Amino acid sequence: AQKVTQAQTEISVVEKEDVTLDCVYETRDTTYYLFWYKQPPSGELVFLIRRNSFDEQNEISGRYSWNFQKSTSSFNFTITASQVVDSAVYFCALSEKAGTALIFGKGTTLSVSS
């Protein structure tokens, strides 16, 4: 069965600190997709990134970067030089096949103070 674990329930940092959010997944499939979503206090789910299982290249987008390691079944998310606007709940999610439902982790609440 598929499962996503975000062991960090809450993280608090001060502005400009770097922070890494951990995500560990379980799946029996060799083809799968991993996602990160951000949920700000307003409540909507904002798509951040999608990665398929065949692409292990790390990705950087501005202050955001993602480290995908199949050997440890992890897909970690790092925010560099955090800002107050980064305060949100971040969800890691997995879909085993294209067109199937996303399975979410419990989320990590990130609080960035000034």
Added chain:
Amino acid sequence: DSGVTQTPKHLITATGQRVTLRCSPRSGDLSVYWYQQSLDQGLQFLIQYYNGEERAKGNILERFSAQQFPDLHSELNLSSLELGDSALYFCASSLGQGVHGYTFGSGTRLTVV
């Protein structure tokens, strides 16, 4: 605007009542997914429809049901409501192949009093 429309945005109702949540998927998307987000359970997958047919079921209670209509909009019906059903209900849509990802609506916040 994500292209996925959910109505109503907020709903307050009493225990024992029945409500209907509506979702219009992004234009061209054939799949609709319903999720429930509660404080203790996180984001739980409820049910998926693809082009009018039920495709997959998650942790959906028997008191809950859904359908997808010919115009591809979907409705989630919640009956015999309990206090514990208070949650944020999200709808998402995808083309069906999932390759292009999932688009979420802004959610319906249900409060059962």
